Amino acid sequence: MDRLIYTAMTGASHTLQQQASVSQNLANINTPGFRASIDAFRSVPLVGEGLPTRTFVVDSTAGADFTPGVIQSTGRSLDVAVDGKGWIAVQDANGNEAYTRNGSFQVLPNGILQTNSGLNVMGDSGPITIPPDTEVSIAKDGTISTVPTTNQKNGVVVVGRLKLTNPPEDQLVRGEDALFRMKDGNPADADAKVTVVSGSLESSNVNMVESMVNMISLARQFDQQMKLLQTADDNAKQASSVLSVTG
Numbered sequence: 001m002d003r004l005i006y007t008a009m010t011g012a013s014h015t016l017q018q019q020a021s022v023s024q025n026l027a028n029i030n031t032p033g034f035r036a037s038i039d040a041f042r043s044v045p046l047v048g049e050g051l052p053t054r055t056f057v058v059d060s061t062a063g064a065d066f067t068p069g070v071i072q073s074t075g076r077s078l079d080v081a082v083d084g085k086g087w088i089a090v091q092d093a094n095g096n097e098a099y100t101r102n103g104s105f106q107v108l109p110n111g112i113l114q115t116n117s118g119l120n121v122m123g124d125s126g127p128i129t130i131p132p133d134t135e136v137s138i139a140k141d142g143t144i145s146t147v148p149t150t151n152q153k154n155g156v157v158v159v160g161r162l163k164l165t166n167p168p169e170d171q172l173v174r175g176e177d178a179l180f181r182m183k184d185g186n187p188a189d190a191d192a193k194v195t196v197v198s199g200s201l202e203s204s205n206v207n208m209v210e211s212m213v214n215m216i217s218l219a220r221q222f223d224q225q226m227k228l229l230q231t232a233d234d235n236a237k238q239a240s241s242v243l244s245v246t247g
Contacts, residue, residue, distance in 0.1 A: 004228065004231075004232045005229060005232045007228075008225045008226075008228035008229045008232065009225075009229065011221070011225045011228075012222055012225035012226060012229070015218050015221050015222045015225065016222065017039075018039045018218055019215065019218045019219070019222070021037050021039045022039075022211050022214050022215050022218065023215070024037065024178075025037060025206045025211050026206065026208065026211050026212070026215075028178065028204055028206060029204050029206045029208055029211075030204065031102065031178075031204050032069075032081075032101070032102045032103065032104050032201040032202055032203065032204070033069065033081070033082070033100060033101025033102040033103065033201070033202045033203075033204070034069075034101075034102070034178065034204035034205070034206060035064045035065060035066060035101065035174070035178075035180075035205060036064065036065040036204070036205055036206045036207070036211075037063075037064055037065075037174060038063050038064060038065055063174075064172075064174050064180075065205055066169050067205045068084070068085075068202065068205065069101075069202045069203040069204055069205040070202070070203045071083070071197055071200050071201070071202050071203075072200060072201055072202075072203055073199060073200050074199060074200060074201055075199050076199060077135070077136050077137055077138070077198065077199060078104070078105040078106060078107070078136060078138075079103060079104055079105070079198070079199055079200060079201050080103035080105070080138050080142075080162070080196040080197065080198055080199075080200070080201075081101075081103055081196060081197045081200040081201050081202040082101055082103065082164070082194065082195075082196055082197075082202065083140075083195045083196060083197050084194075084195070085166050085194070086164050086165065086166040086191065086193075086194030086195075087099035087100065087101060087164070087165050087166065087167075087180065087188075087194075088100055088101065088102075088103055088121070088162060088163070088164060088196075089121075089122035089162075089163035089164070089165055089187075089188075089190075090115060090119040090120060090121055090122055090179070091119060091120040091121075091122055091127060092119065092175075092177065092179055092181075093119075093177070096181070097122060097181075097187040097188075098119075098175070098177075098179035098180065098181050099165065099167075099172070099179065099180045099181065099188070100115065100119075100178075100179055100180070101202055102115055102116075102117070102201075103115075103196065103201060103202070104116045104201055105121060107130045107136070111129045111130045111131065111132060112127060112128075112129060112130075113127070113128040113129070113130055113144075119179075121162065122162075122163045123144075123160040123161055123162060123163055124160070124161050124163055124190060125160075128144060128159065128160040128162075129159065129160075130144075130146060130159060131146055131157070131159065133148060133149050133150055134146035134147060134148055134149060134157075135147045135148075135149055137198065138162070138196065138198045139198070140195045140196060140197075140198070141161070141164075141192070141195060141196075142161050142162030142163075142164050142194075142195075142196055143158060143160075143161045143162075144158070144159050144160050144161060144162065145157065145158050145159070146159055162196065163190050164190060164191060164192075164194035164195075164196065165188040165189060165190055165191050165194065166188075166191040166193065166194050167182060167188040167189075171183050171184075
């Protein structure tokens with residue numbers, strides 16, 4: 001009886017974990033450049049006495065869906081979308097390099113260029129700083145140029161270049177913050193072949209209909225596991241009742 005309880009309990013637990021992953025995908029359906037996470041159930045043999053065919057299930061993160069989203073024009077000079085494969089390097093909360101496809105930028109009062117989520121945007125030599133009172137334009141290769149907005153419009157000044165990289169997808173791992181990092185922990189090399197589209201953003205690649213269907217399916221699986229636990233509890237009570245009578 002304890003084997004049935006354990007099998008149902010682990011199934012229910014990992015179903016909840018997968019529901020959390022699908023919920024995260026749905027929560028980021030409007031996040032530019034978001035990559036949906038892919039989860040899968042896998043069977044694990046039970047250790048101990050009994051038939052070797054008995055297994056229980058665990059949830060394992062198979063990776064991320066790297067299918068490109070749709071590039072949508074915004075007309076905003078601080079918006080960029082990666083054209084094709086590639087990533088924009090940013091500085092995570094711990095000061096380490098990470099990678100995103102979200103090219104919605106902002107300039108802080110101190111001139112630091114950041115993503116709208118508050119991460120410093122990395123250039124070839126570190127975080128990028130924008131001079132005050134300037135208009136910003138970002139070229140196809142990621143070069144950032146500024147023009148003064150004052151009366152002294154005397155020329156274009158190049159202030160930096162976005163660090164664009166394109167490491168192999170199997171070498172990337174997603175963090176809990178939805179940012180990607182190299183598995184070996186080292187920064188990826190810049191790739192001059194990666195280009196961006198200025199004044200545009202890439203949409204999330206989350207399929208809302210598919211995610212909703214997955215949520216319904218997972219909810220049904222969870223209900224089935226709960227019914228198994230209830231069945232195990234009922235069987236245990238009936239067995240105890242029979243033993244007490246025969247005893």
